[in-house]
Amino acid sequence: MSLFTAVLFYFGWASTDQETRALGLRDTLFRLSTADYLLRSVDALYFPALALAAAAMVAAVLHRRVQRAPERAAAVLRVLRHAWLPALLLGSLYYLSPSLLDLLIPLAALIGVLLSAYARTRPEPGEGLRRQAAARIWAPALLVAVVALFWAVYAYAGIIGRARATETAATVNGGFPVVVVFSKQDLLIRGGGSCVAAVAEKGSPYHFRYAGLRLFHVSGDRLFLVPRYWSPSDGTLYVLREGDPALRVEYVSGAARRRSECP
16 A cells, blocks of 8 residues: 555656646646645556556466466466566667657566566476575565556656646646736736736726636645746746735636637
8 A cells, every 4th residue: 555655646746747847837836735646646547557457367367377287387487587588678779769668668677577576486397486585586576676667657657747738738728717816016917818907996906907817726825827828838827825915816707708808
């Protein structure tokens, strides 16, 4: 359970780090908590979790067959003793295609070392299992497997994070909540499709109205806003404190309001 939680947290941090970097930001800006990182990892790990469960079931079935017919499995096990070689071969080709092999290499290493350790610790037909020899093989194999697991998690998190960043950049205008800010003082929010107007109502404590903004993120009492045409290559992230008596923040819904929010 501790390893599973550590993997969830590590994946949440790594995917968020890659996402914010692709957006020209950093995850430290948003002050995410441990719970935030854990929650951000759940939806992306459905498929890997199902694949891992399926692999465990297949491994259990094959292990039972090996136990029932060790003579028939002996030849296959001799070949699997060298299952770590594909990872070594892929490692030598890494710089030819880093984006592709960054995930394949740790997966090949993880599977390869486990298969190799299993094959080398299975006794030959008619021989007994030597526990000390098996322990000397499994200890480094498990260490390599854990390192390869975190490497694979980081590589997969990078893929997910960059995909999320692409989706975020494409859906800022139409997919993020519309925000209107009223302020007693000029907040100097300009450009990117945002607009500012003077508040004409008599007796209003606010003098400026800002529209054309989108809610990018919420962290505690801090609101992160971007203009509706924000992009990673050309955009500004505005940070306001919710509950500030000099501000009033409204969240607007409806497609018609989106179209008419700025003149």
